[in-house]
Amino acid sequence: MEIKVCGMREPENIRSLISDVNPDWMGLIFYPKSPRYVSDEYSERFEEFPVKKVGVFVNESVDEILRKVKLFDLSAIQLHGNEPVEILAELKRKTAAELWKVISVANEINWENIAAYLPYVNKFLFDTASPNHGGTGRKFDWEILKTYTFEKGFLLSGGLDAESVTEIKTLKTEIDQLEGVDLNSKFEDAPGLKNIERIVRFKEKLDHSL
Numbered sequence: 001m002e003i004k005v006c007g008m009r010e011p012e013n014i015r016s017l018i019s020d021v022n023p024d025w026m027g028l029i030f031y032p033k034s035p036r037y038v039s040d041e042y043s044e045r046f047e048e049f050p051v052k053k054v055g056v057f058v059n060e061s062v063d064e065i066l067r068k069v070k071l072f073d074l075s076a077i078q079l080h081g082n083e084p085v086e087i088l089a090e091l092k093r094k095t096a097a098e099l100w101k102v103i104s105v106a107n108e109i110n111w112e113n114i115a116a117y118l119p120y121v122n123k124f125l126f127d128t129a130s131p132n133h134g135g136t137g138r139k140f141d142w143e144i145l146k147t148y149t150f151e152k153g154f155l156l157s158g159g160l161d162a163e164s165v166t167e168i169k170t171l172k173t174e175i176d177q178l179e180g181v182d183l184n185s186k187f188e189d190a191p192g193l194k195n196i197e198r199i200v201r202f203k204e205k206l207d208h209s210l
């Protein structure tokens, strides 16, 4: 299973993450209201790191997203707001970066609305709905994912921690499209600063149980 560690910011912390965990993806948050916000000044400090970067955006303009893709050498764009399909269509025409659409889960999911994104996205990411958009540290009811019928893969997100591993394993046996997990606030010592040991323990538990 893929591992994305989101909300990274501090170079020394990133260095430890890569050497001890070697995640598939590192998430950088470009939403100014997030306590994990990554400003342009960080771009030079990230150049050396051999890890694929995914930029997290909330209702951002296409021009600004493309500017960040270039500045931070992003491999993927995670759209974490209410972005309409047209924005994804435009991005797909203008960049080779992967496109991930976040589905914020409250009570129900309208699968017809989500189907409209299929021609443009590389994957979906299911997260807990919140007025702040992400980083809630709360799980949603994963039962709803059992009604997922598309072939497209997705990442599971929202309040994941080491205690979640058994349930993730069960879910994977039922839903093959579950490609990976997204870790964030439950692995932090402070916003934007991850506890690497905690992530190592999560990964070991996941590897042993899959």
Ligand SMILES: O=C(O)c1ccccc1NCC(=O)[C@H](O)[C@H](O)COP(=O)(O)O
Pocket: 006, 007, 027, 029, 031, 034, 035, 036, 056, 058, 080, 127, 132, 133, 134, 135, 136, 137, 138, 157, 158, 159, 160, 182, 183, 184, 185, 186
């Ligand atoms: O983490 C944030 O501060 C954030 C703020 C606004 C939009 C997205 C944000 N995070 C994006 C992510 O992909 C998080 O990993 C995801 O929301 C899960 O976070 P958590 O519930 O803390 O595990």
